[in-house]
Amino acid sequence: MTTTETPGADTVRPRWGAERIGNAIFAAVVFGLGVFALVGAFAIRVPAGQAIGPQVFPFAVAVILLGSGAALVISALRGQVAPREEGEDIDPDAKTDWWTILKLVALLVAVLLLLELLGWWMVAALLFGGVAWTLGAKRPWVAFLVGLVIGIGTQLLFGEGLGLFLPRGAAFDWWYGPGPLFG
Structure with missing residues (x-):
């Protein structure tokens, strides 16, 4: 009998630390901006007889923000934390300015x-x-x-x-x- 290993099955999800909370807050802000853009797009008045009006671009932005926000919320809830950046000119311990x-x-x-x-x-x-x-x-x-x-x-x-x-x-x-x- 052979055993197959599932990649990622033994990985431990990080606790709700500062990085994970930061990702969740960012995800909520992006999703909130998407909701705000969607409400604003519905509030735009379109002149009668226009096939493509001024709502097209705001709706596109709202859909992109909502989709990105939803994906970020899901990844934050799953515990998927973005890796810290590494590079010669990046100080990972630098404080926020x-x-x-x-x-x-x-x-x-x-x-x-x-x-x-x-x-x-x-x-x-x-x-x-x-x-x-x-x-x-x-x-x-x-x-x-x-x-x-x-x-x-x-x-x-x-x-x-x-x-x-x-x-x-x-x-x-x-x-x-x-x-x-x-x-």
């Missing part, structure tokens, strides 16, 4: 608060440059300029080219005048 995370969260909150006042193109520059500065860019002013180009480019592409609404900023109403540009 909460100051950097706080600055990034503050930048996102600032974007939400300043979007209507400054407009998309200016807020995009602030976000792009601010994130580069927070993450240690050697020349953050270049990142601000790149963000400004990206902000103006997306404003022109989506606002003017596709007719989608991107706020131009109440602070700059005196500059725009009555013309359609950035309106």
